[in-house]
Amino acid sequence: MTARYIDERSGTGYPLTDPLRWRSESGAPLSVSPLPGITRADVDTGRRSLWRYRAALPVDIPAPVSLGEGCTPLIDGSWDGVPVSFKAEWSAPTGSFKDRGTSVMISLLAQHGVTEVIEDSSGNGGSSVSAYCAAAGIRARILAPESTSPAKILQSRAYGAEVQLVPGDREATAAEALRQSAHTYYASHNWHPFFLQGVKTLAYEIWEDLGWHAPDNVVTVAGAGSTVLGCDLGFSELLAAGEIDRLPRLLVAQPANCAPLHASFRAGTDAPVPCDTAPTIAEGAAIQRPVRLPEVLRAIRRSDGDMAAVPEAEIEDAVRRLAAKGLYTEPTSATAAAAIGVFAARGAIRPGERTVVVLTGSGLKAAGAMARIVTPGSAA
Secondary structure, three states: OOOEEEOOOOOOEEEOOOOOOOEOOOOOEOEEOOOOOOOHHHOOOOOOOHHHHHHHOOOOOOOOOOOOOOOOOEEEEEEOOEEEEEEEHHHOOOOEOHHHHHHHHHHHHHHOOOOEEEEEOOOHHHHHHHHHHHHHOOEEEEEEEOOOOHHHHHHHHHOOOEEEEEOOOHHHHHHHHHHHOOOOEEOOOOOOHHHHHHHOHHHHHHHHHOOOOOOOEEEEEOOOOHHHHHHHHHHHHHHHOOOOOOOOEEEEEEEOOOOHHHHHHHHOOOOOOOOOOOOOOOHHHOOOOOOOHHHHHHHHHHOOOEEEEEOHHHHHHHHHHHHHOOOOEOHHHHHHHHOHHHHHHHOOOOOOOOEEEEEOEEHHHHHHHHHHHHOOOOOO
16 A cells, blocks of 8 residues: 555545645644565665665655764663663764654655745754754754753754744744744644654664664653654554564653643543643653644553653752763653653563663753753852
């Protein structure tokens, strides 16, 4: 069957020959219909980037916009007595896992002649889109909350993007981006289905890192949930291709101060449920209304996974503990590590299992928060 865009909520499909479509006619997010996956023989081992898995993409992109994203280190270690391997996604070109999705999304848009885009972001997505637009010769306007870390704003501006700071929270920024999308193409990492096609290479890469085997567990943090959906896509394709015999459990952390996915997961529903929110140092996960909430929850449950909500003090402690291991991660990333002990205590991580922990972004991206955590009393 020919691949197509699909609105999973209504079952409506759209042809991939409409490359600039980023949501359905009803306003729902789109994904790409299930793909058959690839085998190890299809991996282009001569490429040292995520484009070694280009055969897994639903369309051919002969001239990708690449800055060397992918092929990030997998570092063996332990946490609370649990053997784990840390996937260091901060070594990506702009310092976060977002480069996987952005490379594929911007490559598609450049291939179809897009010359200007807007993106809304709490930081990492914006700096990633800015970089790849610079590489592609595409003008970028980045909308970000006023509270966004200055280092992330500086990074976007350094790449030549126009940055517009929006009063209010992350939701206000998203609403403004949607308003402006009436006039400029909306290259949203939360909405565009080809962003997820790029993030799914994380699953393929972990599989290759582990000698063509799937881990038992993948621990990650979720705001909008793109790492969850990317891992679900990639490992599901590997299962369909017969390269693995089961899906790894997806164990997903959110900051307790902003945990709408966790609230719905615990309530046993795929619908949003009321939950209190407050500011969090894990700014990358501070998304009160995830666009793909039902899809993220189904992916977690499909894998027999679990969720945890992590208090601020435990996130800060995880930042310090990771740094003590030589792993300088921003608080959003550290939220995943902080949940390892919770999952192990519940039996979601079992003795003798292989567990990969995705560290999504660099501590260099959140200099102010890192200073406050590492040096108590600092005014930085």
